[in-house]
Amino acid sequence: MKTPVHPTLAGVALLSATIIPAGWLMQLSLQARDAGTAELADGFRLWLLIGYPVWTVLWLINARIWWNRPLPMKSTRVLLVAIPSIVLISGIFVEPLLSDDMWRYAWEGRVILSGHNPYAHAPSSPELAELAGRYHNLHQRVNNPNLSAIYPPLAQVVFAAVAITGQGISALKLAFCGMALLSMLCIHRWLQHRNLPTGRTLAFASHPLLAIEIGYSGHLDAMMLLATAAMVMAAASQTNNSRASAISSSFAMAAAVLTKLAPAALLPHLILHQRAWKHRVAMVLMVTGLVALAYVPFASAGSDLFSTLGTYNRNWEFNGPLNRGLVMALYAVDNEGTALMAPFDMIGRLISHDDLGDRLLASKGYEPIHPAAFLARLVAASLFAIVWAWMLFRRRPFHEQWLVVVGAGLLLSPVVHPWYLLTLLPAAFGGGALSAAALWWSLTIPLTYAVLPRWWSEEVWKLPGWVMGLEYGGMIVVAVAAARLKPPGRRGHGLTNHGMPPIRNS
Numbered sequence: 071m072k073t074p075v076h077p078t079l080a081g082v083a084l085l086s087a088t089i090i091p092a093g094w095l096m097q098l099s100l101q102a103r104d105a106g107t108a109e110l111a112d113g114f115r116l117w118l119l120i121g122y123p124v125w126t127v128l129w130l131i132n133a134r135i136w137w138n139r140p141l142p143m144k145s146t147r148v149l150l151v152a153i154p155s156i157v158l159i160s161g162i163f164v165e166p167l168l169s170d171d172m173w174r175y176a177w178e179g180r181v182i183l184s185g186h187n188p189y190a191h192a193p194s195s196p197e198l199a200e201l202a203g204r205y206h207n208l209h210q211r212v213n214n215p216n217l218s219a220i221y222p223p224l225a226q227v228v229f230a231a232v233a234i235t236g237q238g239i240s241a242l243k244l245a246f247c248g249m250a251l252l253s254m255l256c257i258h259r260w261l262q263h264r265n266l267p268t269g270r271t272l273a274f275a276s277h278p279l280l281a282i283e284i285g286y287s288g289h290l291d292a293m294m295l296l297a298t299a300a301m302v303m304a305a306a307s308q309t310n311n312s313r314a315s316a317i318s319s320s321f322a323m324a325a326a327v328l329t330k331l332a333p334a335a336l337l338p339h340l341i342l343h344q345r346a347w348k349h350r351v352a353m354v355l356m357v358t359g360l361v362a363l364a365y366v367p368f369a370s371a372g373s374d375l376f377s378t379l380g381t382y383n384r385n386w387e388f389n390g391p392l393n394r395g396l397v398m399a400l401y402a403v404d405n406e407g408t409a410l411m412a413p414f415d416m417i418g419r420l421i422s423h424d425d426l427g428d429r430l431l432a433s434k435g436y437e438p439i440h441p442a443a444f445l446a447r448l449v450a451a452s453l454f455a456i457v458w459a460w461m462l463f464r465r466r467p468f469h470e471q472w473l474v475v476v477g478a479g480l481l482l483s484p485v486v487h488p489w490y491l492l493t494l495l496p497a498a499f500g501g502g503a504l505s506a507a508a509l510w511w512s513l514t515i516p517l518t519y520a521v522l523p524r525w526w527s528e529e530v531w532k533l534p535g536w537v538m539g540l541e542y543g544g545m546i547v548v549a550v551a552a553a554r555l556k557p558p559g560r561r562g563h564g565l566t567n568h569g570m571p572p573i574r575n576s
Contacts, residue, residue, distance in 0.1 A: 077135050078142055078150065084132040085153040085276055091117070091125035092157050097287075099164040111523035114167070118520055126164040126513050130455030132276060136269030141258075149500045151254065154276035158250060164244035166517055173211040174241045178219050180205055181232030182226060188219035189371035189378075210421070218371070220378040223364040224328030225290050239288060241317055246292035250284045251293075256299035257496055263306040264467070270499045279491060279512050289489040290329065297326035297333070298472065304332075305343050305468035312335045316349040317356070324360035330493070332479060334361075339462055365443050377434060383447070384433045385487045389518050389533060391542050393484040396446035406439030443484075450482040469497040473504050488515045507549035514541040 079152035098113050140149070164173055178188040184201050185486035191197045193215040202209040209215075219226065232241045258271040274280075282290045305316050319340055337357060341350045368375060387394065404410050411427040416428025431438040457478040461471045476494050480486050491512045498508035517540065521533045 077139060081132055081150050081272065082500055083151065084128050084135075085157075088125055088128050088154070088157055088276065088278075088281075091121040091128075092160070092286075094121045095167075095282070095286065096161060096164045099167045101164075102167055107526045111527040114526075115520075115523045118517065118523075122278070123518060129273075129276060129278055129513070133270075135271035136267070136272045138267050139269035141268045143272060150272055151275055154272075154281070155251060155254075157276075158281050158285040159247050161281060162240050162247060162288075163284070165502075166287040167237070168282070168522065169213060169287045169289065171290075172215045172242060173208060175221075175225075175229050175242055175288075175290060176233065177205070177208055177212045178221070179229030179231075180208070180217075182230040183233050185370055185398055187371050188226060189368050189375050190218065192205055192218045194568055202549065216379060217378045218374055220382060221290065222328045222331060223368060224325060225293065227328075227364075227370070228290070228293065230340040243285065243288040245324060245487075246284050246288055246290065249292040249296040250280055253296045253299040253496065256296070256303045257499065260303040260306055260469070260496075261499070263303065264469075264500065266500065274495070274499055276513065277495065278516065279488065279495060282494055282516055283489040287489065289492070291489045291492040293329040294326060295492045295496065296335075298493055299323050301326065302341065302469040302472065302497055305340060313349065318351050320353045320356035320362070323353075324357045324364075327357070327361050330362050330446065332476075333457060333493075335479070336472060336475055339475065340468060342462070343468050381434055381436065383484075384439050384443075385436050385501040386485075387443075388521075389486040389538065389541075390482075390484040390517075391538055392444055392482050393450055396449055397440075397442050400445050401440070401444035404441070410445050438502050449486065450484075454479055454482050467500070469500050470504065471499075473508060477504070477508060486515070488518060491515050498535060503553035505547050506552035507545045510545050510548040511541065514544060517541065 094117055096109070098117060101113070102110055162514070177193060180201060181188045184198075186198060186201070193202065193209060193212045195218075221229075228245065229242070232245055235241045254271060254275045257274045258268055261270055262269045280295075283289045284295070301319060304315050304318040304322055307318075322331065323340055324336055327337075337354075341353050342354060343351050365375065381440065400410060411431075414427045414430060415424075418424050425431075428438070431441065433439055452476055458475055461469060461474050464471070473494065476497075480490060480494065483490075491508075494508055495512055498505050498512065514537075517537045520537050521531060524530045524532065
C-alpha cells in the first residue's frame, strides 16, 4: 500500500526548492555590472526558459496540495508562510534587473522633500537642476525624464516617507514587502469569510509574481495588492449591512484609487454591496472626500496633474493583444486615417472647433498618434463600458466583479506589464473558470520579459510571438477546460466546485 506524502512535509520541500530559481535571478542581477550585454542576455534567457518554468511547476504542485485544504496548526503554519516570505524579502538586497521604475519612485520622493511638486516638474525641467546635481546618480537612472509624475498622491506620500530614511531603493522594497505580507493576512481572513479552504493563503503567499515584482523589482503595485486584498476581505465580511464593513471598504477603495486611478471604476460595484442607503451614501462621501483631499497639496500643478497619464495612455503599447488587433484591423480599413477621423472632423465643424480631430490625436511631447490607434482605444473603452455595466447589475460576490471588470480592463488595455496582474491576483483565489484563467495569466505573464535579452544586446524591443500565444491562448484553453469541469456528485468523482481536483487526506 502506497504511503501518502504528508502535505506539510511536501509543502516545506516545494517551497524551499523555490529558493533555487529565485536565487538564480538575483545572481544574474549581481553579475550584471561585470557581465557584457550579450552574456547577460544569454544568462537571463536561460533563466527564463529553465529557471522560471521550474519555479512555476513547483508552485502549481504546491497549490494543488493546499487548494482544498485548511492551513495546519499555528506552529507549522508559521513555518510554511515563513519560507515564501523569506524568498519575497531576499530580493530587497539586489538592484532590479527587469524594471527601472524604482529609480523614478526614489526620485519623486526626493522632489517632494525638496519642496517641489512632482506633477508640475519633470525630472529634466530646469526647476529641478539643483536637485539633479545633488542626486546625480539617481537622476541619471530615472526613466522618461521628460515626463512629470504619473502616480497618484498616496504613492507620492510613500515615496517621500521612504526618502526621509535616506536608505534608497532597499527601503522602498522593504516597505512594499511589508504591504505584501499584510495582504497575505487579508487573503487569509477573506478565505475564512467566504468559507473557502485557508490553504490557498499559502498558494497566494508563494506565488512567483509576488517575489519577482515586489521583492525583486520593487513595484508600487504592492500597494494595489494590499488595497485589493483589503477590499475583497471587507466586502465579504459580516452581512454587507455593516457599518464597519462600509468604513473599511471605503478606506481600501480610496487607497487603491490614490495608488492607481483605475480602481475608481469599481466604486459603484462596491457600494451596491451595502444594503443600507445610509452606508452607500457614506461610502461615496468618504471615498470622494479622501481622494479630493489627497490631491489638494498638489493642486498647484493644475492640468499637469494628469497630463502624463494621458500621454501614457496614448503612446505606450506592450503585450495588449486585443488593442493591437483592433489597431491592425482599423489600419487595414484606412491606413491614412482620413476616413476614420471624418466623423470627428464633422462634429468639430458643427461645434466651431475645426481642429477637433487634430486635438484628439495630439500628444504632449510626442508625435500625434495614428487615427487607427485612437479609434482602437475608443472601441476598447466602449467594450469595457459594456462589461462594467453588465457586472454592475449582476448580484455576484465583489471578488468576482473585481476579477471580471479589472480583467476586462487589462485585456483591452494597450499596455499589460507583468506587475499589473498584482491588482488581479487577490481575487483569483476564489475558484472557478475565471480564477483558473487569471492564475494562468499571472503565471505566464512574466515570460513577457523575453523582450529584454534582445533589447540589452541589440536595443530591439520586440516581444516574441510565442509568448503572447502561450499567455493568452493558454488562458482561453484553461478557462474553457475549467468551465467544463462539473462539481462532484459524491466524494471521489469529478472535481470540486472550486475548480480543483479533490485532495484526500488519507
